[in-house]
Amino acid sequence: MDEMLSVRQLMKTYGKGCPACLDLTGPDHGRNMCPVCGTIVACADVSLDVYPGEVLGIVGESGSGKSTLVKTLYFDEEPTAGEFYLRSYEDGVPNLYDLSSRKKRWVRNHQMGMVYQNPHLGLRLDHSAGGNIAEKLLMAGNYHVGSIRERAVQLLEKTDIPITRMDDLPRYFSGGMQQRVQISKAMANNPPLLLLDEVTTGLDVSVQANVLDLIREIQRELGVSMIVVSHDFSVIRMLTNRTIVMKNGRIVEQGLTDQIMEDPQHAYTQLLINSLL
Structure with a gap:
């Protein structure tokens, strides 16, 4: 696979579910319940x-499913169905959602970094700034106090x-x-993938x-792949190469960010972009 990350047919639902769920929800119905x-x-x-060194944007209003999507990638949420x-x-062979809890923790600690909208989700506010970075390094298997301090x-x-x-x-x-400390913690183990969820809200x-x-500088210097989630198209425009637009839990449009900004095809994307003007 040329992609550094692939997601296929991801679904996340909250509730018992029924045969009508997928047919009666989504952008065409204007609801996700x-x-x-x-x-x-x-x-x-x-x-x-997502390709190596690429920054993918995911944009949509509150309730569009974008934050749920990124939380399933970081294993904060368990998907209802799908492949990752x-x-x-392991050369992209196993579906990460099928791994044991122990192996998921290993992937999370070694392969990914996450920056949340709310810093209290990504930081221990009663641990020092250096201690937060040390925690990520310890989980990734670095136990040398001197090198941890130096990295912090x-x-x-x-x-x-x-x-x-x-x-x-x-x-x-x-x-x-607090957001900059979160970014430091997320980058501590040099992950190939960085997930950013509404980091400027x-x-x-x-x-x-x-x-x-700071995010642009990190990406430029380290070439790390990123997924940037935002409801703000100005953030997406500044940071990303390609963009996915979500509404009511579905993707309604995707393409190069510049193309979407200049010639949006879906009425919802047009509405989002016009709100910037």
């Missing part, structure tokens, strides 16, 4: 690829966190600093710009 049984169809029939392959794990210094410098704050608790940091405009510049 089944009117027969009340099941929420968060994602359905989602297939995507990573070329960096390197990452905090990279993300413009003063080294004098290394032993401070992130709960006392600003929102922008709730930040001041100037802080957003700093975080986005």
Whole structure:
């Protein structure tokens, strides 16, 4: 496989489900709740690829399924159905969703990094900034205290966190600093894949710009593949090569980001882009 990541026919539902769920939900019906049984169809029939060094954007309004999608990739959520392959794990042969819990933890700790919208999901706010980075390194099998400390210094410098704050608790940091510590932690083990879920939401405009510049710099220097989830097309435009547009749990459009921005085909994509103007 040339792709570094492939997802096929991913589905995630919340509820008992019924034969009508897929037929009566989605963009054509304007809902993701089944009117027969009340099941929420968060994602359905989602297939995507990410290539080495590529930044893929996933955009859509709240409830479109984009965050659920990325959480299933990081094993925070268990999919209802689907396949997930990573070329960096056993040459992309096994479906990662079929792995044991132990092997999933290994993939998560060695092959991926995650930056959440809410820092308390990605950080231990009562552990020091350096301690958060150390946690990721320890889970990835690095137990040498000196090298862990050295790596933490390197990452905090990279993300413009003063080294004098290394032993401070992130709960006392600003929102922008917390996101930068999250990015440091996610990058600690040099993962081939970085997942970013609404990382600028709730930040001041100037802080957003700093975080986005940092993400672009990391991608440019390290060539890491990224999936960037956002409801904001301006973020997607700044960071991504290709974009997937989601609505009511389905993909409604996908293509090169520039093409989608300049000539959106789906009415929903046109609405999103017009909201920027």
